[in-house]
Amino acid sequence: MSFKIIADTFSIARDATHFIQLKTVKKPRSDEQIWLAIEIEGETKYARSIVQNIVEVIEEMFFEKTELDTYERFEGTLKEVNLILKNLAEKHGEEATGSISAILGVFSGNELHLTQSKNAEAYLIRRGKLSMISEGLSGKSKDLFVNIASGELMPDDKIIFATSRLLRLMTQTQLVNIFGDGVTEAVDGLRELTIAENDLNLGATCIHVKLPQKNSTPLERAKTNPRLLKIQQWAKKIQNIVAEKISEKTKGTKVNFNRKGILIALVSIVLILMISVSVLMDSRRNQVLRDEYRLRIETMNQDLSVANTKGYANDKETANAILDKVEREARDILGTNYFRQEALALMGKTQEIRDSINNTIRIKQVKPYVDLKTKNPSIQALGMVTLDENFFVYEYNKIYEVILDQVLDPKVLDDNEVVTASTAMEDQGVVVLMTQSGRVMEYQNGQVSFADTNDVSWESGVALAAYGRNVYVLNPTKNQIYKYSRLRGAYTSMTEYNGDADLSNGISMAIDGNVYVLQKGGEITKLFKSKKQPFRVEGMPGDISEVSQIFTIAELNQLYLLDTINKRVVIVEKDRNGVAHYVGEVVFEELDNVKGFYVNKNEDKLYLLTESEIYQVDI
The missing domain is CATH 3.60.40.10 (PPM-type phosphatase domain)
Known part of the structure; x- marks a missing residue:
């Protein structure tokens, strides 16, 4: 046996x-x-x-x-x-x-x-x-x-x-x-x-x-096959009809089958046999497919073991390639009527191994740390900065100050301007906001004012960043970063910071002494003293082409990249001699429309801003 x-x-x-x-x-x-x-x-x-x-x-x-x-x-x-x-x-x-x-x-x-x-x-x-x-x-x-x-x-x-x-x-x-x-x-x-x-x-x-x-005989399989049971029922009905007709015509006399009756009976028998053979062949094909999928599942389980081993050997590229292959094959099996539970289990195990290898944290059942709707039920937040460990959330014409987990009443910035970017100047105690028209406002101690520059007007840009008493404006259209220094009464005239880098696809910027410009497609360009520096990221397990914001400050050891499409924050250790390394990622599948984020100086808490809430996550 x-x-x-x-x-x-x-x-x-x-x-x-x-x-x-x-x-x-x-x-x-x-x-x-x-x-x-x-x-x-x-x-x-x-x-x-x-x-x-x-x-x-x-x-x-x-x-x-x-x-x-x-x-x-x-x-x-x-x-x-x-x-x-x-x-x-x-x-x-x-x-x-x-x-x-x-x-x-x-x-x-x-x-x-x-x-x-x-x-x-x-x-x-x-x-x-x-x-x-x-x-x-x-x-x-x-x-x-x-x-x-x-x-x-x-x-x-x-x-x-x-x-x-x-x-x-x-x-x-x-x-x-x-x-x-x-x-x-x-x-x-x-x-x-x-x-x-x-x-x-x-x-x-x-x-x-x-x-x-138990290996059943064709006759035994017929007894449990629904389609064969129907065929048997049809055959039984035909048999009963023929018997009734014969009984009506003969009434006990000798039966003489004419040629037409015999032909009908033979055709019925042949039809039943053909349908029976078809069903049995279909059953055989199903068994062959089941055996094939069973072998594929066994192979996929072995592949998962190999991927796990590769991951612990730090060969993440090979491990993730194997996991991607297993996931594709499991989805193929899900599209059939065979081994769906096993395929689902394989997909779950694949994600578990991938998370372990890639150091992925998945946020589950996270609750709001701050509910901004308590001050404005229709709020549509656009971004967030921090100053003196307090949050400042802005929408197109209002700013909300958050102290600990309490939201203060919003301040109207301007009835005619629309805010597009913001940064905080820790040394100056000022939140700086740029508007759609290219003007700059400051928020300090609950007061809003427009900021002047010694130039005729400010240079416009898609992102702001601050370092010391300087504000930097990223303008990819002109392939430039404009630097302004804050004085007592106004900002200096701009100076062009970028010397030799291609920033034409820049979308976000962060500064820790070095300037990091995030480009469309996930590339990061690093500059120091206006010169482009060697920079690449090693060990990245997958595509980061959808990242849209970059964050770091001098006190942090890592760069943080926000990917709102794939609902995650990717963490990269800052480079040494031009080589940075992937560290891990935080995935927030349950949160929609994340607009901004912040990591505290101890690098143990991540804050995520949606259109109406701030969420706090341990990392």
């Missing part, structure tokens, strides 16, 4: 000296399958090829020589694997193979055959009790695999193949209990415990053995 096997896997390799792979090898039209859990520790470039060689030997030796029984084929396969590793060590040295901890298990009918090396262990949970089934299989021989253990499987057995000792993470009782909700939940629990152990590298395969569904 063959069992149905339900399995899930995970692996965590924290550095490049640990290579972990979890593989399943099986062939079409064969009930036998081999599961491999392997961890290779050491500075070896041959780790991936070692695993590939093992898989190829399994395919060639175990699944091809079917004239031998299962045990003999497994034994021959292990001898060939040992020989390959021995040749590799002789040719390139012992360090070429690294230290290999592995479990190799064969499921054949109702039997399990397994072997083990080094630190890898296999556990069996049966009737609520846990036992180690790999103990004593490692020998003193230099061969990787020495002994084989065999045993009979029983329905509802649960088996764990692990590349390291699991009982260092939990007790036997806890390990049994963690399997109570299924293999996927068990894997999730083991992953969380492994992550908590900062120094542990681990790969694990969790398997649940179940009784298979």
